[in-house]
Amino acid sequence: MHPGVLPEMAKKHGNVFTLRGGTQPVIILSGFETIKEALIKHSEIFAGRPLTPFFKVITKGKGIVFANGHTWKQQRKFGIVTMQKLGKKVLTHQIQAEAQQLVEIFASANGQPFDPSLPIINSTSNVACALVFGRRYSSSDEEFLKLTEIVNYNTEFGGTFSHLLYETFPWLMKHIPWPYKKSFVCVDDLLSYVKKEIEKHRVEPPMEEPQDFINYYLFQMEKSKNDPTSTYDEENLFQCISDIFSAGTDTTAKTLQWALLLLMTHPDIQEKVHKELDDAFGPSQTIGYQDRKKIPYTFALIHEVMRYKCILLTGNPRLSLQDITILGTFIPKGSMIVPDVHSVFSDPKIWETPKKFNPSHFLDKDGKFVDREELVLFGAGSRVCIGKELAKMELITFFSNLLRAFTFKLPEGVKEVSTEPVLGFTLTPQHYKLCAIPRNSET
Incomplete structure (x- = not known):
């Protein structure tokens, strides 16, 4: 389904309408x-997460993203606190180091055409590895390559015809050898790998404070072992790790791929970014998240990429936990709710030029960055994404360091590239190649 379909349906049926088909009606x-x-206003009533047949098998209702009730509240709170601690101590440095690695990889192409998707995916995956396992991997490491392949397969499987068939006819699909079975194998492979890492962390506990998510979690498991209300166990730890990888690496990598593609098709905007970065920083300075106030146009551009080329087909579904009436429409308890984020991002009442790529949407009249609440890409209310700040840290750090080092151009002879997405669970750019021209080599 194209992202423009639901906003058109709303014009005919109103802002709250029901789609029927599959195992459950969707509002x-x-x-x-x-x-x-x-x-937001009724956040607690819509705090539930529906478990569709496929995700019930994959996640067992554990972790953060797909959990509910007490388990969700406890795991989410732990995740927020732990990511804040690691963000200050570990991730800021790690993200800057990964950004420099990415610059070096792009430079190794010597200005020749190459596909940037794999190096970008490897960089965002390594940030997740630093967060979860406490270390980065070489891009040629076999275990690392398998790990990224697992995560990529499962994120790309979501939204495919096979996935939708499973959600609609789960009783039938269990007897048919469709590609969904590879998705289950990927989950088992990830579980095996994570179990090995957990055992390594148990054998070699940190000398002082925990330095990664697994260490913090094992410490919390030990601390809570006599608490009958505790949900801290290995099943939830595994699913939290799976949530971090699937939500953290794919979305950030694809947003960065869109950003570079859009700069090649908007050279005037690329030129403005170059000027701002040159005015704000020296030639050898590594740019970090802490520098974002110095580069409001660049920071606004990253947010505009998230609006203009939103990688989500829809917002993540919710479950109503009690009866409620929203804008005159009765929504019964147990209903599946899906927010149509594209209806927000294409609204001319909110955005000056909704059909154009325009970083000024996130700037005030004085050129200062404005963090607009209408950018609901990360969700809203009690289920807002806990990795929101981490994603922004990665995006601005990777993007600004790449743009300070290179001018991005289409390969010679290529006059234009498509900016239409590949439809799926996420909206991916079509494969493209670019030329990263070192700016110190330009005349």
Whole structure:
């Protein structure tokens, strides 16, 4: 389904309407005010997460993203606190180091055409590895390559015809050898790898404070072992790790791929970014998240990429935990709710030029960055993504260091590239090649 379909349906059926088909009716929330009314003003009522047949098998309702009730509240709180601690101590440095690695990899192409997707995916995956395992991997490491392949397969499988068939006919699909079985194998392979890492962390506990997510979690498991209300166990630890990899690496990598593609098709905007970076920093300085206030146009551009080429087909679904009426429409307890984020991002009442790539959407009249609440890409209310700040840290650090080092151009002879997405669970750029021209070599 194309992302423009649901906003068109809302024009005909109103901002709260129902889609029927599959195992359960789905209620669509269209427009910012509707989403705000439900997910922010009535956040606790829509705090549930529906478990579709496929994700019930894959996640068992564990972790953060797909858990509910007490388990979700406990795992989410732990995840937020732990990521804040690691963000200050470990991740800021790690992200800057990965950004420099990415610059070196791009430079090794010597200005010749190459596909940037794999190096970008490897860099974002290594940030997740630093967060979870406490170390980075070489891009040629076999275990690392297998890990990224597992995560990529499962994120790309979501939204495919095979996935939708499983969600619609789970009783039938269990007897048919469709590609969903490879997805289950990927989950088992990831589980095996994580178990090995957990045992390594148990054998070699940190000398002082924990330095990664697994160490913090094992410490919390030990601390809570006599608490009958504790949900800290290996099943939840595994699913938290799976959530971090699938949500953290794929979305950030694809947003960065979109950003570079859009700069090649908007050279005037690329030129403005170059000027801002040159005015703000010296030639050898590594740029970090802490520098974002010095580069408001560049920071605004990253947010505009997330709006203009939103990688989500829809917002993550919610479950209503009690009966409620939203804008005159009755929504019964147990309903599946899906926020249509594209209806917000294409609204001319909110954005000056919704159909154009325009970083000024996130700037005020004085050129200062404005963090707009209408950018609901990370969700809203009690289920807002806990990796929101980490994603922004990665995006601005990777993007600004790449743009300070290179001018991005289409390969010789290529006049234009498609900016239409490949449809799936996420909206991916079509494969493209670029030329990263070192700026110190330009005349």
